[in-house]
Amino acid sequence: MASLKDIRRKVGAVQKTKQITRAMNMVAASKFKSAQMRMENFRPYAGKFMDVLNSLALRVDATSHPLLAVRDPKKIWVICMTADRGLCAGFNSNLIKATERFMRDKGNEGKDVSLFTVGRKGRDYFRKRANVINQQVNVFGKFDMTLSASISDDVITPFTNEEYDELYLIYNQFVNVSVQRPTIVRLFPLPSIGENVEADSESSLEYDYEPSAEALLSKILPMYVHVLVFRALLETSAGENGARMVAMDNATKNCEDLISSLTLKMNKARQAAITAELMDIVGGTEALAKG
């Protein structure tokens, strides 16, 4: 049985761990709040953006646009979006697993798959395992739309230059604090837009387009990629902090359980020591009385 001193030391260690996990929980909670706020603030923009895009798509035959070009997919690029930091339960590893599965499937079909990693965890994992062509690391501390702009710039030009034929984005969709779902979205060629739009366009207004609707659409399509990437970044950031919040809350609870069971053990050990000492004394006095 562990000595009293050992158990005391262990209780102290667990207590310190608990302090750390609780602090991390609180930090994650406040970061999560601001990430969630940003997500909510972005929603009207994204919604309005889709309105404009759909109204344009209804009027213009967009199939000729280079970003919608469907080619025989020989070369595939995958954007794998993980967090920069760990300690958020399965958040990163689930996403990495989903990415690996996806790449294996595509590889088995004889496609040439390359990776573009966003976030340090994905980069670290795939660095030696896959063909990483581009990366963005340590970006989630503070990011704005220039980040998604640079990511989309990095993928749009090679696509129009036919350096690759299909682009997928894999990221954790934010469902709620404890659920983040790895999601695969095809970015290029862009899925035809405007298909799901209700044909109630007669009731909607006829706009004048300035410059032409075609020119506007070709300007707005790259922006669409940009908006999708930005939304994925926001969801990753919210999901990461949400996952960490839950993981650290669980860790704090586990520490409390451990502390109470260790305290019980400690008390038992202490009592045993006292009893043993008493027995010694009693034994000693008895021996003396006999003598």
Add this chain to the structure above:
Amino acid sequence: MSDELILEIVTPEKMAFTGEVEEVTIPGSEGEFGVLRGHEAILTSVDIGELSFTREGKKSYYAVNTGYAEVTADKVTLLIETAERSDTIDIDRAQRAKERAEANLAQIAKEDLEFDKINLALIRALNRISVAGK
């Protein structure tokens, strides 16, 4: 019936402005244009520039980045990357951005891919500086 116009400035970070105004001037990509209530419905792209509107007789100025404007008879919706009101612009920061962009531009050739990017940064900084003074 009121003769006012609802203006909404939507950016990815927040709703920068929403409210009733009398008049809006928008830096469209095909030239600056003013909007009053009853304007014909148009959809246009917006360039880096100065957006201004009159609300209760007072004029406000915003430095805006590229985006889109949707105009209907009683509502103007602006969908832009950034919008900063003139009195919230950090002039020192804009000045530094301008100097940095100018220094970078002097170093690289016009054909460089980065050239356009830095040039845009310079235009944005100049725009912020010019709007900040209002």
